[in-house]
Amino acid sequence: MSALDRTITASSAALAAVRPSSDDLEPRDLAAAAILGFVSEPGDGVLGRLVAALGAARVAEEILAGRPGGEVTAVAVERGAAVSVHEVSAGLQRWRPRLDHAAFARGLGQAARVGARLVLPADADWPDALRDLDVHAPLTLWVRGRADALAETPSIALVGARAATRYGEHVAIEAAAGLVDRGIAVVSGGAYGIDGTAHRSAMASSGTTVAFLAGGVDRFYPVGHDALLTQIARTGAVVSEMPCGAAPTRWRFLQRNRLIAAAAQATVVLEAGMRSGSLNTAGHAAALGRPLGAVPGPVTSPASAGCHRLLREFDAVCVTDAAQMAELVGTVPVGDTAPVDRDGRPAPHDRAVEGLTSDERRVLDALGVRRVRTVVDLAQRAGLDTGAVLGALGALDATGLARRLDDGWVRRHSA
Template sequence: MSGADEETRQARAALARIAEPGDEVLGRWVTALGPVETWRALREGDGPPAGASPDRWAGMRLRAGNTSPEADLARIARLGGRFVCPEDREWPRQLDDLGPGQPVGLWVRGPCSLRFVALRSVALVGARACTDYGAHVAAELATALGDRGWTVVSGAAYGIDGAAHRGALTTGGSTIAVLACGVDVSYPAAHRELLGRIAERGLLVAELAPGDHPTRWRFIQRNRVIAALTRGTVVVEAARRSGSLVTARHASRLGRHLMAVPGPVTSGLSAGTHRLIREEATLVGDAADIIELAGDMGDLAAPEAAPVVPRDLLAPQVGEVLDALPATAPATVEEVARGACTSLAAAGARLRELTSLGFVERVGDRWQLCRAGPRHAGPADVSGDVPA
């Protein structure tokens, strides 16, 4: 696929200005007629295609009368951006999974190839009014994913989204902000500097034409692009009625991996993630868990090693003798042998071994636990007190 010709690009740019994100009726027109014919029908008003109500057709005709794709394409070029069409090499083919609801095109700002950086990408989403715990977890996950060469995708909103983008940027990794407004609109205004950094080192992506402002519906529809663009979605923190749960539902419907991070059971902002884990999401706690699920075959998380204490390194028979020693008073070899259910000779040999390791000390003809703890732990260099 060499790319869209100029007529197709202008037609798609016009339709991106006219249509609302996720408009499946328009998507079916484009599939049936092609973008050029659909734009011509809207511009010239030949009559509504199948499935268009008179009111909807009239509204779209009004928008078409004020649409100048040439001006929009010139505007995005002045911003250093571009308009990416499904006919272009840069188009991420996974967006086709949205069917007739897929974007007619995407306005993009940033130096990276959208198709390339989205190949290994994960969405990190969550509550706007997040807790310090949620912001910390999002930043840590994004930083670790960036270190492993994964792209972090989010929506540039307050809270979890912002923390995820910042975490990815700290490592020099790629991050994509999918916006519910034009790529030249700083929303939220407090994220102007963050959006600028993303445009310099990652990508700003939007279905809305330059200058368009967000609405509630556009935020909701933006979430389907986040879900479709990535291999999986991680909900870091969410209340029971959170916009991030919309992204989760899209990810599940599209067959993407759905993950969630557990939080304190006392926090209302963990209620949504806990419900996802209970119903369909996979619990994840770090980047390795995410990559094991969303990555390529063989991209496994390292096995978790439980904390090791010196006592763990003892042979089972030696540990049984140590367990047989009373906690508060010395014991004879016979008492130890009886407690460990072994012979006197074996008990004596193991007590001498425990003495050399610093677990046990001899007091006359009796043996007791060494209160100072073991001097060394055997094969592993592990130190620490041993509970009596």
């Protein structure tokens, strides 16, 4: 029996507990992915190149069997991997000392106890956007909450300073609420300050939010956000590429940022000082070719100096509200020019909006794409009486800008 098969036999029950009962993945592939995620650090490009050439099961077998770096390299190069003996030997020296079978079993047990699920690239819930990380993409993800929230699109990452000002928190609240009302999921890092404010606002508006952590999902970090992250796991997802039991470190935070930038279709920095970690996330977004936005602040505020640097030196787009942020992912028209038809006239949707009365516009603004709102709720939000709201809703329904559901009204996606 091979070393990998022995590991599978020893951990089969624990592995089954972190996968759905209907899962048809080969046990060797499942165990291998879990092992490689356990012994490696995030973003290990050497491991990524080996897996791309040999597959996770073969790489895990080579590591467990203790084969020399030269032999592993020869097999990998034959399969097209661009690796050197030095790289592979150094990698084996990093990975093999972490082969602690007892710790691996404890991590799986802890994952099962907190209800974490192991998600692999072959799963339907795997976010395809992470493939843009190429050999630096994670081999596994551990998820507490709705795994399907990972692949929900469109999505925008809202990030910023931990030591946020009232201005930054206000911008984060308005941005997250406005985005989820437009059907856009909010991605962030679960930290204090801007991250936490964005998560809370997204959930308050009944939207989807995903938090990426730098350590295992069994122990939420920061500790002060345990209640917040627990709430996120109930309605969205809390995610990490690190196995349960892994502690967050500075390196893991920096590598976690690449997942935030890659998983979202665009990244917006709401408030950041010159040394803010959110600038690292922005750098990953720019390197991936993702749209990057930055919210300007007072020119005298050190808390916004990082945003101003992004605008000046990194070609970030200046965004000031949710509508402009949504433009980054193409949810609404980009720029100052409205869409036109073949005759050069405003497109039908925009002609409908242009013809709205004041009351109709106020009701349209009060509607959400996802969250169903009642007539009473709309009256409160629009500052109108219920009769005026009902009249406006009738007009919006007739022009295709709103639609009625059993328990209220929603704004159509094209609106």
